[in-house]
Amino acid sequence: MLNSVIAGLTSGGVYALLGLCVVLTYRLVAVVNFAMAAVGSMGAFVMVSLTDTGLNAWLALLVGAVAGAALAALLGAVLVRWFGEHDERTKAAVTVGVYVALMAIGLRLFGNTTSGARRFPAPFDAPAFTVGSVVVPQSVLVSLAFAVLITVGVGLLLGRTRVGLRLQALSERPSTAQVVGIPAPRLAVAVWAAIGAISTLVIVLVAPRLGGDFSTLGKLINTALAVAMLGAFRSLPLTLAGGVILGLLEGLSASLEAIQQYRGIVPFLVILVLLWWRSRGEVWDTAHSR
Amino acid sequence: MKRSQFAAVTAAAALALAATACSSDGGGTDGPIKVGAINGVTGLFQTPEVPQAVKAVFDEVNAAGGINGRKIEFISKDDAMNPQRSTEAAKELIDSEEVVALVGSSSAVDCGLNRATYGKAGIVSIPAVGVDPACFTSPNIAPVNPGPFKLLTAMLYYASETLKHDKVCMFYTVLPGSGGGIDTAIKEWTDITGKQLALKDTSVGEGDPTPYLVKAKAAGCQAILYNAQVGPWFAQAKTQGMQDVDIIMGANSYTDANAEVIPEGMNAYSGTEWQPYTDETLPGNERWAKVVGGNKIQKTAFSQGAVMSADVFVEVLKTIKGDITRESVTKAFKEMQPIEYPMVGTPWVFGPGDTHNPIEGSRFVKVENRKWTVLPEGFIVPGKK
Numbered sequence: 001m002l003n004s005v006i007a008g009l010t011s012g013g014v015y016a017l018l019g020l021c022v023v024l025t026y027r028l029v030a031v032v033n034f035a036m037a038a039v040g041s042m043g044a045f046v047m048v049s050l051t052d053t054g055l056n057a058w059l060a061l062l063v064g065a066v067a068g069a070a071l072a073a074l075l076g077a078v079l080v081r082w083f084g085e086h087d088e089r090t091k092a093a094v095t096v097g098v099y100v101a102l103m104a105i106g107l108r109l110f111g112n113t114t115s116g117a118r119r120f121p122a123p124f125d126a127p128a129f130t131v132g133s134v135v136v137p138q139s140v141l142v143s144l145a146f147a148v149l150i151t152v153g154v155g156l157l158l159g160r161t162r163v164g165l166r167l168q169a170l171s172e173r174p175s176t177a178q179v180v181g182i183p184a185p186r187l188a189v190a191v192w193a194a195i196g197a198i199s200t201l202v203i204v205l206v207a208p209r210l211g212g213d214f215s216t217l218g219k220l221i222n223t224a225l226a227v228a229m230l231g232a233f234r235s236l237p238l239t240l241a242g243g244v245i246l247g248l249l250e251g252l253s254a255s256l257e258a259i260q261q262y263r264g265i266v267p268f269l270v271i272l273v274l275l276w277w278r279s280r281g282e283v284w285d286t287a288h289s290r
Numbered sequence: 291m292k293r294s295q296f297a298a299v300t301a302a303a304a305l306a307l308a309a310t311a312c313s314s315d316g317g318g319t320d321g322p323i324k325v326g327a328i329n330g331v332t333g334l335f336q337t338p339e340v341p342q343a344v345k346a347v348f349d350e351v352n353a354a355g356g357i358n359g360r361k362i363e364f365i366s367k368d369d370a371m372n373p374q375r376s377t378e379a380a381k382e383l384i385d386s387e388e389v390v391a392l393v394g395s396s397s398a399v400d401c402g403l404n405r406a407t408y409g410k411a412g413i414v415s416i417p418a419v420g421v422d423p424a425c426f427t428s429p430n431i432a433p434v435n436p437g438p439f440k441l442l443t444a445m446l447y448y449a450s451e452t453l454k455h456d457k458v459c460m461f462y463t464v465l466p467g468s469g470g471g472i473d474t475a476i477k478e479w480t481d482i483t484g485k486q487l488a489l490k491d492t493s494v495g496e497g498d499p500t501p502y503l504v505k506a507k508a509a510g511c512q513a514i515l516y517n518a519q520v521g522p523w524f525a526q527a528k529t530q531g532m533q534d535v536d537i538i539m540g541a542n543s544y545t546d547a548n549a550e551v552i553p554e555g556m557n558a559y560s561g562t563e564w565q566p567y568t569d570e571t572l573p574g575n576e577r578w579a580k581v582v583g584g585n586k587i588q589k590t591a592f593s594q595g596a597v598m599s600a601d602v603f604v605e606v607l608k609t610i611k612g613d614i615t616r617e618s619v620t621k622a623f624k625e626m627q628p629i630e631y632p633m634v635g636t637p638w639v640f641g642p643g644d645t646h647n648p649i650e651g652s653r654f655v656k657v658e659n660r661k662w663t664v665l666p667e668g669f670i671v672p673g674k675k
Contacts (some may be wrong), residue, residue, distance in 0.1 A: 003508060004501040011498035112334065117547045125529055134504050137529045157467050195467060209498050212521030212551055223497070247498070254493070254501035264495035 008251015013143030016243025019227025038102035038218040043068020043200030072196020105213035227266035322363035326383035333370035341366035346602035362592035401425035418595035432646035444652035446479040447672040449513035459511035561652035574633030635669030
């Protein structure tokens with residue numbers, strides 16, 4: 001059992017990365033982005049389509065990231081231009097629509113689970129060290145490092161820089177920000193593009209562990225949202241911890257015979273319990289503010 | 291591409307018209323023999339090559355004069371894996387089109403939803419690909435593939451008897467409703483060989499496979515039967531140093547794309563339902579390659595099932611004396627003699643029973659240098675070979 005738990009922990013980094021992308025989007029542009037993984041997958045599939053033709057992997061990664069950025073920027077532009085004044089729920093609904101559309105297009109373009117599996121480059125597959133009987137590959141350390149980099153980097157950007165301040169203003173009061181002279185639409189689209197590029201990198205990094213076809217990768221949004229929920233859509237360090245906790249829970253549930261059948265619903269259970277926990281807090285708050 | 295297809299269709303239509311005109315003055319015709327099929331063409335389960343291949347076989351029969359001078363008219367309906375569309379398609383084919391039989395269906399939902407309809411209408415269905423368990427347990431349905439359960443018995447038999455492993459483990463993802471079929475398949479293997487699984491886990495799903503791989507390592511599995519997502523499983527198995535384990539996959543994993551994603555050094559096998567399609571020189575495959583190749587249809591295992599289902603249908607149709615109606619076709623299938631078809635391990639027969647799973651056994655392929663290679667043993671039929 002201990003080995004299964006350790007094995008679960010090794011996937012913490014990739015889960016954290018997925019969750020961080022969602023929280024990042026929410027913090028910077030105040031949108032719960034259901035299309036995050038699908039957009040990243042589009043970028044990632046542009047990349048593997050290029051490596052399949054023999055292009056250098058790093059160059060292909062760059063092109064893929066640019067494609068992911070362009071797609072995200074387009075989505076961002078639509079949201080800013082036509083839904084700028086709408087509330088969060090409407091914006092989230094728009095991203096759900098985009099998610100459904102992207103999944104259908106991806107299925108058509110890149111095939112299903114059996115016919116559309118692609119070989120993603122896995123440069124960090126060599127073993128780093130062994131714990132118990134679990135071999136820990138370098139990729140685990142790379143994912144964790146990338147997750148920490150995002151957590152610390154974005155924390156610094158938001159808290160210590162002028163751009164960060166503007167971004168915060170933008171995400172909390174977009175119209176007020178525009179009134180005081182922040183070029184809101186342009187800045188927002190730029191942020192969306194950056195998020196698209198990061199999502200692409202994250203999907204490329206998690207693909208060797210979590211799936212090589214478009215629909216599986218696009219559906220990783222479920223896991224991402226569960227992890228983001230653990231960080232309450234706000235705290236980057238808590239999201240990072242959330243990814244590790246989810247991996248641990250999965251490892252644990254795989255090793256216990258009684259609950260292993262329900263391993264797939266662990267992310268949903270996490271979402272459910274946390275929603276209940278948070279709504280409990282809200283009821284408390286409402287009761288006391290009167 | 292589009293234009294040439296259109297030209298081909300027009301030419302075929304003109305040919306068909308001309309042929310009908312000729313045969314009608316031969317007398318004795320009663321319009322075309324209508325045959326239906328329900329195929330997943332769009333949606334999550336896509337098999338567009340199946341209706342194309344079935345039609346190609348019927349076109350060939352029609353070009354040679356049809357059956358007793360009557361042409362076969364093939365009507366395929368796309369159900370998009372949508373239950374409502376599937377039931378509507380069955381009703382339409384049976385009531386409006388008045389087809390005499392269903393031949394070459396390939397849908398993930400057809401059998402379970404429409405088995406009662408077929409029973410009531412007294413019509414037989416010979417699917418090209420039986421997907422859900424109901425395809426193998428219904429009185430009026432007899433697919434031309436072994437299906438997931440007979441295949442599982444063959445995979446277990448291959449692991450324990452051909453590869454001679456003592457510790458055979460199973461890591462499966464199970465669809466609702468097929469757990470019972472899996473237990474029956476394992477029991478069949480146990481009854482033949484007297485062996486038990488070292489470890490059985492049917493909870494594999496999406497997500498990181500590492501916890502399962504670690505479990506398999508701890509149990510000392512020498513062979514693993516596996517049917518879920520291919521890429522991450524093999525990538526992580528390699529990381530965990532499981533190069534000495536024989537991993538045997540189900541027929542759903544036997545695709546070119548999957549061979550590409552399995553890293554070098556791993557022992558990856560797959561059971562197949564028909565002669566492996568990647569080698570066109572195998573017995574029975576020449577005919578299939580000619581039919582699909584000649585019509586520029588995608589070469590897949592499913593298109594083999596399509597050609598086979600159409601072929602056995604035509605063969606049974608030829609034995610019917612007198613009028614070809616739904617009743618006479620159903621009667622002919624219930625009373626037919628087994629047909630030896632070289633593309634599968636056992637003879638195909640419909641027969642009178644309440645359940646039909648006539649094809650047993652599997653031929654195995656192995657990944658070498660990111661390509662499937664056919665193994666020399668031939669068809670492995672549990673208890674026989």
